Amino acid sequence: MIFITGPLYSGKRTFTQTLPGHNLKMRADVQNLAADAADLPALADRLAHEYDILIATEVGGGVVPMDANERADREAAGRLACLLAARADCVVQMFCGIPTVLKGELPTC
Amino acid sequence: MLTLVLGGAASGKSEYAESLVLKTALPRYYLATMQVWDAECAARVEKHRKMRAAKQFKTVECPLHLDAVRLPARGTALLEDLGNLAANELYDPTGAGENAAAAILRGLDLLAAQCENLIVVSNEVFSGGADYAGDTGRYLRALAQVNNAFAARADNVVRVVCGVPVYYKGVEP
Numbered sequence: 001m002i003f004i005t006g007p008l009y010s011g012k013r014t015f016t017q018t019l020p021g022h023n024l025k026m027r028a029d030v031q032n033l034a035a036d037a038a039d040l041p042a043l044a045d046r047l048a049h050e051y052d053i054l055i056a057t058e059v060g061g062g063v064v065p066m067d068a069n070e071r072a073d074r075e076a077a078g079r080l081a082c083l084l085a086a087r088a089d090c091v092v093q094m095f096c097g098i099p100t101v102l103k104g105e106l107p108t109c
Numbered sequence: 110m111l112t113l114v115l116g117g118a119a120s121g122k123s124e125y126a127e128s129l130v131l132k133t134a135l136p137r138y139y140l141a142t143m144q145v146w147d148a149e150c151a152a153r154v155e156k157h158r159k160m161r162a163a164k165q166f167k168t169v170e171c172p173l174h175l176d177a178v179r180l181p182a183r184g185t186a187l188l189e190d191l192g193n194l195a196a197n198e199l200y201d202p203t204g205a206g207e208n209a210a211a212a213i214l215r216g217l218d219l220l221a222a223q224c225e226n227l228i229v230v231s232n233e234v235f236s237g238g239a240d241y242a243g244d245t246g247r248y249l250r251a252l253a254q255v256n257n258a259f260a261a262r263a264d265n266v267v268r269v270v271c272g273v274p275v276y277y278k279g280v281e282p
Binding site: 003005056058059060061063064068071074075076077081084085086093102103 | 233
């Protein structure tokens with residue numbers, strides 16, 4: 001599984017079009033699944049098993065929110081990202097359209 | 110050796126910083142900065158205490174006045190984190206107020222002189238917008254001033270992204 005993270009509108013989905021392979025199963029915005037998950041490691045296992053590409057928008061890089069629920073959601077999203085990165089063969093961080101491989105190697109054609 | 114470990118919320122920065130400490134010899138000091146206000150703080154402290162259990166850390170509470178810390182012996186100190194410390198120094202009535210950044214940097218210097226390894230955890234809170242007024246703006250400026258000045262004098266600067274360490278300066282020991 002390839003895990004792609006990065007800020008909002010940093011080119012995460014566009015980048016997946018450059019990846020080799022057909023019929024790759026992809027899921028974006030996985031950060032939104034974290035808040036309601038009772039068991040984050042189980043969710044990470046399921047996602048990693050089910051998809052070839054997972055995309056999460058980084059949401060933990062701003063000022064700590066005033067609202068307790070927002071803080072908890074942000075925490076869960078970050079934790080899920082750590083769990084997915086640990087399970088990924090390759091982790092890519094996007095920054096204004098530029099990919100940086102943080103873990104493993106990108107698949108070649 | 111001075112190391113700055115940075116990361117966003119739930120980025121895995123604490124676990125990574127602790128893994129660095131575990132590569133060093135005893136004694137190990139954990140300099141805790143959080144003032145416990147409510148159940149959420151208490152839960153966070155408890156989570157971090159659990160992570161440190163069995164790792165032979167001696168906890169030193171220092172939510173304010175870093176310059177007053179005297180470590181009993183030379184070893185490794187893990188300070189967590191600058192985000193709390195900056196908020197405490199800025200807003201606590203007994204804190205340094207507008208001199209928060211300078212006070213923290215002086216404290217870090219004094220601390221560095223007392224240990225073989227100083228590992229400092231700090232927070233990336235600068236990517237959620239660019240127009241902060243008043244107290245929030247003051248806080249962001251103070252924290253950035255401490256982050257950047259400590260990064261300049263640190264041997265290692267590492268940013269933790271979803272649990273993966275990325276070195277911007279130095280190499281992983």
